[in-house]
Amino acid sequence: MTPGPTASRPARTTLRAGLALLLGLLLAVLVAAPAQAAGYRYWSFWEREGATWSYATQGPAQLRPEDGSVQGFRFAVSAEADDSAAPRPKAAFAEICAGTEERDGRKRIALVLDFGTTADAPGGERPPKARTACASVAEDASAADALAAVAPPLRYDSSAMLCAIDGYPETGCGEQVSGAGGPSAEESSDAASPGSEESDSGSASGGGGPSAGLLVGIGAVAVLGVAALWQSRRRRG
Structure with a gap:
């Protein structure tokens, strides 16, 4: 049976939440990357x-x-x-x-x-x-x-x-x-x-914050997790 609009709504909600999480992590990368001081x-x-x-x-x-x-x-x-x-x-x-x-x-x-x-x-x-x-x-x-x-x-x-x-x-x-x-x-x-x-x-710029690579890796894992959850809900639907 093909799931109706009501059944697919939680999946869409979950996907939007995952995208919001990814955007938040990308913003954290930009903020954490040390700027070159003048x-x-x-x-x-x-x-x-x-x-x-x-x-x-x-x-x-x-x-x-x-x-x-x-x-x-x-x-x-x-x-x-x-x-x-x-x-x-x-x-x-x-x-x-x-x-x-x-x-x-x-x-x-x-x-x-x-x-x-x-x-x-x-x-x-x-x-x-x-x-x-x-x-x-x-x-x-x-x-x-x-x-x-x-x-x-x-x-x-x-x-x-x-x-x-x-x-x-x-x-x-x-x-x-x-x-x-x-x-x-x-x-x-x-x-x-x-x-x-x-x-x-x-005068050397050491940069004490988390590395951009680490944050990007966390973001990728989070997106994969959201995608797996969405697929699982589609199967159950």
């Missing part, structure tokens, strides 16, 4: 205490470091200050400033200049090798003064943001870059300083 390409400014780099709380034009200080600058793409990559070269004042003698009325500032990786470089440009320098400047000089003494030309924008050190990069200043991610293969292969290891790994 970042900014810029020079970050760091201070070194002992073996640790700390993101500077003042700009280089405002900070007036003491004699014997170690300051660092790193060019990279970062989404936030917490994700910024620290300078990679090992920084020790005694080594960097060993060839610069003390002078009355002057102070010595060790500078670590990390021009970043090719992955972070603007299109058509290649970053210079990282280097260190010792600036001998007036006692009241700022970190920007020390930087200008050893790495000209510097470039600033209209809001006094540091755009280029030693002419790098040639263009751009703090521009937004889509899809900011973790360290590149080049970054990972370089020897990191003790303080930079945490910063570099912190």
Whole structure:
């Protein structure tokens, strides 16, 4: 006997419920998939205490470091200050400033200049090798003064943001870059300083949610289950 419209209604209801479940699971996949965060390409400014780099709380034009200080600058793409990559070269004042003698009325500032990786470089440009320098400047000089003494030309924008050190990069200043991610293969292969290891790994996008593949698999199992239930009810009808 062919089931009538009333008998087929539960089957249609069950099928609609299954489709609704599938759509819900697909929506969960889209929500759970981590979005590529936008970042900014810029020079970050760091201070070194002992073996640790700390993101500077003042700009280089405002900070007036003491004699014997170690300051660092790193060019990279970062989404936030917490994700910024620290300078990679090992920084020790005694080594960097060993060839610069003390002078009355002057102070010595060790500078670590990390021009970043090719992955972070603007299109058509290649970053210079990282280097260190010792600036001998007036006692009241700022970190920007020390930087200008050893790495000209510097470039600033209209809001006094540091755009280029030693002419790098040639263009751009703090521009937004889509899809900011973790360290590149080049970054990972370089020897990191003790303080930079945490910063570099912190910028990697780990993604703590369930994987999209797992959710799709669950959805497929659910659809198969609904289909089997519908077939079973058709036979009973």
